[in-house]
Amino acid sequence: MKLIIAYIQPEKLNDVKQMLFEKKISKLSVTNALGCGQQQGYQEHYRGTVVEINLLKKVRLEIAVNDEFVEPTIDAITTAARSGEIGDGKIFILPLENCVRIRTGETGIAAIG
Amino acid sequence: MKLIIAYIQPEKLNDVKQMLFEKKISKLSVTNALGCGQQQGYQEHYRGTVVEINLLKKVRLEIAVNDEFVEPTIDAITTAARSGEIGDGKIFILPLENCVRIRTGETGIAAIG
Amino acid sequence: MKLIIAYIQPEKLNDVKQMLFEKKISKLSVTNALGCGQQQGYQEHYRGTVVEINLLKKVRLEIAVNDEFVEPTIDAITTAARSGEIGDGKIFILPLENCVRIRTGETGIAAIG
Amino acid sequence: MNKTTARENGKMTVKSAFGITLIILVVGIAGSEAWASEHQPSIADVLFTVNNVWMMVATFLVFLMHLGFATLESGLTRAKNTTNILFKNTAIIAIGILTYAFVGFNLMYPVAGAETPDWNGWLGFSGFGIDGSGVRETSEYNPGYTYWTDFLFQAMFAATGATIISGAVAERIKLGSFLIFTVLFVAIAYPITGSWKWGTGWLDDLGFYDFAGSTLVHSVGGWGALAGAILLGPRLGKYVGGSVRPIMGHNLPLATIGVFLLWLGWFGFNGGSVLSAAAGDTSRVLVTTNIAAAAGVVAAMLVSWSIQKKPDLSMALNGALAGLVGITASADVVSPGSAALIGLIAGALVVVSVIFFDKIKVDDPVGAISVHLTCGIWGTLAVGIFSTNPEHSIFKQLVGVIAIGVFTFAFALIVFGILKATIGLRVSKGAELRGLDLSEHDQEAYSGFQIFTTQ
Amino acid sequence: MNKTTARENGKMTVKSAFGITLIILVVGIAGSEAWASEHQPSIADVLFTVNNVWMMVATFLVFLMHLGFATLESGLTRAKNTTNILFKNTAIIAIGILTYAFVGFNLMYPVAGAETPDWNGWLGFSGFGIDGSGVRETSEYNPGYTYWTDFLFQAMFAATGATIISGAVAERIKLGSFLIFTVLFVAIAYPITGSWKWGTGWLDDLGFYDFAGSTLVHSVGGWGALAGAILLGPRLGKYVGGSVRPIMGHNLPLATIGVFLLWLGWFGFNGGSVLSAAAGDTSRVLVTTNIAAAAGVVAAMLVSWSIQKKPDLSMALNGALAGLVGITASADVVSPGSAALIGLIAGALVVVSVIFFDKIKVDDPVGAISVHLTCGIWGTLAVGIFSTNPEHSIFKQLVGVIAIGVFTFAFALIVFGILKATIGLRVSKGAELRGLDLSEHDQEAYSGFQIFTTQ
Amino acid sequence: MNKTTARENGKMTVKSAFGITLIILVVGIAGSEAWASEHQPSIADVLFTVNNVWMMVATFLVFLMHLGFATLESGLTRAKNTTNILFKNTAIIAIGILTYAFVGFNLMYPVAGAETPDWNGWLGFSGFGIDGSGVRETSEYNPGYTYWTDFLFQAMFAATGATIISGAVAERIKLGSFLIFTVLFVAIAYPITGSWKWGTGWLDDLGFYDFAGSTLVHSVGGWGALAGAILLGPRLGKYVGGSVRPIMGHNLPLATIGVFLLWLGWFGFNGGSVLSAAAGDTSRVLVTTNIAAAAGVVAAMLVSWSIQKKPDLSMALNGALAGLVGITASADVVSPGSAALIGLIAGALVVVSVIFFDKIKVDDPVGAISVHLTCGIWGTLAVGIFSTNPEHSIFKQLVGVIAIGVFTFAFALIVFGILKATIGLRVSKGAELRGLDLSEHDQEAYSGFQIFTTQ
Numbered sequence A, B, C: 001m002k003l004i005i006a007y008i009q010p011e012k013l014n015d016v017k018q019m020l021f022e023k024k025i026s027k028l029s030v031t032n033a034l035g036c037g038q039q040q041g042y043q044e045h046y047r048g049t050v051v052e053i054n055l056l057k058k059v060r061l062e063i064a065v066n067d068e069f070v071e072p073t074i075d076a077i078t079t080a081a082r083s084g085e086i087g088d089g090k091i092f093i094l095p096l097e098n099c100v101r102i103r104t105g106e107t108g109i110a111a112i113g
Numbered sequence D, E, F: 001m002n003k004t005t006a007r008e009n010g011k012m013t014v015k016s017a018f019g020i021t022l023i024i025l026v027v028g029i030a031g032s033e034a035w036a037s038e039h040q041p042s043i044a045d046v047l048f049t050v051n052n053v054w055m056m057v058a059t060f061l062v063f064l065m066h067l068g069f070a071t072l073e074s075g076l077t078r079a080k081n082t083t084n085i086l087f088k089n090t091a092i093i094a095i096g097i098l099t100y101a102f103v104g105f106n107l108m109y110p111v112a113g114a115e116t117p118d119w120n121g122w123l124g125f126s127g128f129g130i131d132g133s134g135v136r137e138t139s140e141y142n143p144g145y146t147y148w149t150d151f152l153f154q155a156m157f158a159a160t161g162a163t164i165i166s167g168a169v170a171e172r173i174k175l176g177s178f179l180i181f182t183v184l185f186v187a188i189a190y191p192i193t194g195s196w197k198w199g200t201g202w203l204d205d206l207g208f209y210d211f212a213g214s215t216l217v218h219s220v221g222g223w224g225a226l227a228g229a230i231l232l233g234p235r236l237g238k239y240v241g242g243s244v245r246p247i248m249g250h251n252l253p254l255a256t257i258g259v260f261l262l263w264l265g266w267f268g269f270n271g272g273s274v275l276s277a278a279a280g281d282t283s284r285v286l287v288t289t290n291i292a293a294a295a296g297v298v299a300a301m302l303v304s305w306s307i308q309k310k311p312d313l314s315m316a317l318n319g320a321l322a323g324l325v326g327i328t329a330s331a332d333v334v335s336p337g338s339a340a341l342i343g344l345i346a347g348a349l350v351v352v353s354v355i356f357f358d359k360i361k362v363d364d365p366v367g368a369i370s371v372h373l374t375c376g377i378w379g380t381l382a383v384g385i386f387s388t389n390p391e392h393s394i395f396k397q398l399v400g401v402i403a404i405g406v407f408t409f410a411f412a413l414i415v416f417g418i419l420k421a422t423i424g425l426r427v428s429k430g431a432e433l434r435g436l437d438l439s440e441h442d443q444e445a446y447s448g449f450q451i452f453t454t455q
Ligand SMILES: Nc1ncnc2c1ncn2[C@@H]1O[C@H](COP(=O)(O)OP(=O)(O)O)[C@@H](O)[C@H]1O
Pocket: A007, A034, A035, A036, A037, A038, A039, A056, A058, A085, A086, A087, A088, A089, A090, C027, C028, C029, C030, C062, C063, C064, C065, C101, C102, C103, C112, C113
């Protein structure tokens, strides 16, 4: 089992969700995040001076999957989130030791989906 | 050492915190999250049409614990957060390699609690 | 590769970012979090009674780094975020199996920076 | 030749008693040579027009108080119950105006109706609906203003009582039950006690004095709020073990907007209660009103600062309202100095009262009971202490406070009690935790915002 | 001796026709012994002053409606487009006043200008700019008020049309294109149709009646909104496949503030349209206006509650506006009972209309078309049904509705169409997803807040 | 027979000079046959009542400006300092009214007090407290309005100065120090310079002209703001190295509400400064005021759009205020065309001024110095350029600007300086980073909301 963390552009969330559903990955968690990366930050204007926003808004996905779903998940995200421009984001894959479904108490592979 | 991530219903946070305290787990971090899972999403009504909210509000807990505390933590969460209905949430257990207390510079097992 | 998670005081974020940049770590992600720890919570006053705020505001950093950057990262954070008072925060180091840059599809060590 | 004339064509044939005012226009058009004519407007006609303008302005300001209550109450409660509070406050003003037009006005002012009934000073009713045709649009109805203005000004007052209650029962009451209560309260309870004094009933005969409604409006709302808060019980998590866990308001700018709008509205509430534009009277009332409000802020600020060690905005805001409620009964019969004293005491009282009601575990999310009931009683008694009119006495004031209190509190307890026994008064525990916005309305107030709704 | 006198010194030599009013002051100072003098103010002068005060108050209230629109529209849309909406609404009132001063006023009231042109009832213009010097500050200009008040009251109305459109085209229109449209709409379209009726043009001659502008203001704005919404197309993600995915407003307290301010503003919109302070007239208009608004809330509440099973705040708010738009054409010619009926029907209509426009996939983020067009038409026709004036007829009303509708809709389609073909009407997909605040202004409305901008 | 009569009973015996107005009511009741009587209200009495109504309305509007400032200032600063700003603004109006009643009014208008002192034109004081009994409620006090109205209108102005300063020192000043400064500023500095002109002092004798206070109110506040901002130094993180890092406001809807309310309030600020309801005068002032505001928006919009390439809402909002401050000195002595020019220049000036003060590293979170000081000076000088009164001269205007500027700036520097040397002016670095809401008040403004407070 792996825990996949992905940072994407906020406006791509719907497309990514859609693509994941098509690959039968329907469970995920989403949080707001601010990101610093190669993307240089855009400018905001406020009262006569330029504001360097170098913490950019990103959306963070957390998806726990069984091993055979790792590839499809990564594929789905990269396909749907890619615009080719700096700031598209990153995916991180972490080892996941166990998983518990609170409702039933099931654990492991059975609990993920 | 493990890093335990749990998604629970927002209204269960107080009960879960209470139960964790009783088991002597008093350190944790909380963030807001939106979750997609088996729970089908509820409906909101707005201006004459039904809104499908399929990203539901969840609370995400992150708790770093020494190995002997893994079981009690999982127990506490499942007990306090379970309502038996879909949407109760999940617990993920990740390996944690190290831990540093910023204030003192202590590392490892000593730094967790 | 490691995934470093750090909880720090919100007002230290700028200093920490600064210090990380100096050590050539310029990629990170930030989220808001509430933390429970040794810090006992401060009080707010509201309408004649004291409110115990035991979930304190923290900022959560997530930084994926190659192994040789683990030490510098931890150093930078502890140096910049330390005030010596309870509540300074924690750093957690997790194993990171892989990393993908969405824009290019690069993976592994090449994708981190 | 513009809008005026075009519209007049349409207006001319309307079969209503617009006589005088139309004539005025005609005369104006005809120019000064017409002044010798039979139909020229008299000085009294012009004064009548001035008074009416003033009363309409006052009506606008009292209307604005409803927005003040809506924003204050939602600002001082949690984000997850905001839609619910806004809905209630929108419904209240709408229901209030309609109910008052249909029933309340003729119950409160039995002698103002078309057919004058036997008016025994306790209960009278002059029929359903309003009708201001005929002479009622002229100074023969009232030297101050028209029947329509009379109705509308009073209607804006009427809904206030229910709005006050809304704050105290917030975050846990069922919407349906609250709306039923509102209709009955505005249609029956408020007009009946109102008729005892302003409808020239028995309390008026007794010599009880309440200028603009410290008792007739505010403590009436306060008693209803107390009954509701008691029967509902406190919000989940407010009183845990022996300790009080305050539940913080989610939007203090909104609450501040509310208090400033209420303060502004009070210019109309008190200023309009002079019931004419009489220059000395109205402007003096405005001065005492403002001084009391300012004194209330200062007192609440200092008292809460010294008790809590930190200056509390929510208390300063409540202090303004406390001063305003306090001066309402006596604004026209006290000196500016007395007004300052009344306001200072009210401002201190509200802080102590909020702490007291938390001690006895009556949970009032916005402090409505302390502001409107505690300070309403104080203000009414203050007439007996500070009035420059020797006929006012604290004893007569006490009779009024008690009589109206007993009636209103009993009424509210009974209606809320019946609702509790039948369709239920309080939402389920789950609904309360998720928030009334989702459980009662399926509609969040702040869509897209990240909010911790766990408290 | 204070501020007054000090300032008078400065004022005395100003070369303007302040005659009467200054004399009044002088007489006042001189005391009662001066009353026999030649220059004493007449009753007509005083009445003129009263009327003018009332009209100025009405002007203030109509001004406040612009804040109402700004808050309502931003509250009912997404957080990421808030700066843009606020910017548009601030620009509209500024542009509106200047444009109306330069062109609009003399196009709408050709006979009010300094040089009276040939006024054929269809199109007239009395020159650029405003000039109220001379007799125009006295009752010889107008028995109700001065030229300046006349202009300002009308100017506040003028910008309303553009503000209505702003809501319907929100969240996707290019700022520049919208501003160009606004200038043309306020300078040309609104004044021309306005002149047909209020400028004593052909519709006025026909006997068409529109008291304060159900058609002349609201449906005119509504037609422009419809044209804009059609040419722009729906927001991304609103209609997916066969289903409607509502996009929720981000700040319902803001929207509620907007509706209460609009309601308040309508006291001036309708109350001021009496064009004098005539006591019976103005106060009766206020009563019908309020009853219709309240009835609109109740109807929209009940209809939406029964359709959606849950009480919908956004619908209750729209119900208030629906009732207000509905009564605007007839506020002075119907009874309170008829007003209630008009409001009830408008409140029900707005709910059905919102659902209808979603069915035909015309995306109107704030419901402007349903409120202002649908209910504007209903209100105009209601004159023919409920008016107490037998000369009003539903047929004449229909002629006005159609004539003004055709002209305005065509004008808006053409202007929007040309803009679309040239500089473009709609922002890019990426800009829309990121939100107009960042793409058009580089400026977030809620800096620091965590907001999900993914929708 | 309703409320009126009931209340009259209570009122009749009040020992005050309500004579005329009560008689009016009685006469009204008695009907027209009484007109021949000795005590009938005269035309002057009615005019007095009208003037008083207008001045009360103006007072309400100026009161509303305090809500405008509260919302504008909190909207343009960070979420973590919101409670603090709201607290300050609530305290200011309360302290302002009380202080002005006790000291300020009699210092500003020495000749309006009960005992007339030697008034040398520089400093006079007619005793503590206010007292409007006796003839002061009639036109013998003042043809325009009563003593009470006079006081209240002026009191609302007085607190404005302190409010202006509040914005410039926001996000870093100690609450206690600020409140002490406020008391002294409202009690001493503002009334003294005010007396020089409006109190008929030496500047008035000189022929200096300032209609409603471009200098006497706005630049006075602006000088205080400048002194405070200089002594405090910039907020942490504002000027880093050579570059400016703007700190964005957290709630632009709140800021927009503030500006619209200020605009509305200005109708009373300028319209009321006519000091009577004189129809031509008041309405003309409203027109020039509005045109200048609108022109200010347009100019600020265009200038900032061309400098920054993107249209900046905060600048458009400041443009409105700039235009309003600019026209304040001359609203009654310039033509609409000149008003447009004054507004345009003010709107451009405010943008340049904001950039300038950032260049010299004077940190003014809301732009108060640019709006009130820069445009206040501009507006005062504009009298000398555009006035239709040939006696006005730019030289005399300059004398006033400098005299008042020197006095006020010195006063503010000294008081702030003493506070800095004693109890301290600025919160600690840690407190500033955490935000004043937590450090000074232990109270967040947006409880539950997720906000990044790291900036
Ligand atoms: N090493 C990292 N650790 C944590 N977050 C990262 C890291 N690298 C990138 N991110 C996240 O991914 C986002 C996109 O990265 P960026 O470098 O701007 O784009 P790209 O990968 O296309 O060059 C960043 O804003 C940040 O949130």
